[in-house]
Amino acid sequence: MLPINDTEPNRYSNLPYMTITLIVVNTVILIWELTLSEDVLHGVIWTFGITPSLIWARQGAGIISAITCMFLHGGISHLLGNMLFLWVFGRRVEDACGSGRYLMYYLLAGTTASLMTALTMPHDTVPSIGASGAIFGVVGAYFVLYPSGRIRTLWFITFIPTWPKIRAFWFVLYYLIIQILPAIDSYMNGVQYGIGYWAHLGGFFACIFIPLFLRPEAFARYMSDVPV
Numbered sequence: 560m561l562p563i564n565d566t567e568p569n570r571y572s573n574l575p576y577m578t579i580t581l582i583v584v585n586t587v588i589l590i591w592e593l594t595l596s597e598d599v600l601h602g603v604i605w606t607f608g609i610t611p612s613l614i615w616a617r618q619g620a621g622i623i624s625a626i627t628c629m630f631l632h633g634g635i636s637h638l639l640g641n642m643l644f645l646w647v648f649g650r651r652v653e654d655a656c657g658s659g660r661y662l663m664y665y666l667l668a669g670t671t672a673s674l675m676t677a678l679t680m681p682h683d684t685v686p687s688i689g690a691s692g693a694i695f696g697v698v699g700a701y702f703v704l705y706p707s708g709r710i711r712t713l714w715f716i717t718f719i720p721t722w723p724k725i726r727a728f729w730f731v732l733y734y735l736i737i738q739i740l741p742a743i744d745s746y747m748n749g750v751q752y753g754i755g756y757w758a759h760l761g762g763f764f765a766c767i768f769i770p771l772f773l774r775p776e777a778f779a780r781y782m783s784d785v786p787v
Contacts, residue, residue: 589634608686632689699731
């Protein structure tokens with residue numbers, strides 16, 4: 560089940576400038592990564608990816624890697640999946656916040672995701688990269704602000720594609736639930752999935768702070784319990 564687009568219009572602005580900028584920046588950085596030799600790329604990932612054991616040992620890029628890791632990706636498919644979710648859910652969250660506040664929230668969610676990884680997997684020696692923690696924060700913000708929103712999704716029923724519209728509440732809840740068991744398994748049994756489930760959960764729960772980043776009019780509407 561993949562999101563295709565948010566069917567609801569913006570309220571405050573026409574173009575999600577910051578969301579587009581983040582997509583362009585991440586894409587340019589991946590193109591740069593693809594030009595590097597394997598040894599150099601390995602060094603970049605070890606330096607700017609977040610490695611919990613190095614965080615606690617105060618080595619490498621330290622806490623700075625909590626920011627830099629979210630702009631690195633492991634390949635084209637990794638980037639495309641993340642940017643698809645960012646585009647679908649970021650547009651209206653940026654609309655509610657304004658570009659500057661939205662960027663601040665995005666970075667907060669990504670940092671929260673990295674810190675959650677460091678706290679739950681303190682001895683992990685494998686660097687983590689990718690924007691998915693920050694993007695789960697954006698998805699969480701959408702969940703808080705637009706639970707009744709409609710998300711057009713791509714489903715395959717016996718190889719036949721369909722495009723139903725699903726309420727954001729159920730769509731996001733599904734993606735949240737499927738993170739929990741692997742996260743617990745990795746924490747309790749040390750299983751390496753190659754996916755940052757704790758980062759996803761950490762980024763998602765940054766959504767409790769999203770009211771602090773809303774533009775004044777959107778905040779007033781949110782506090783009045785009317786559609787943002």
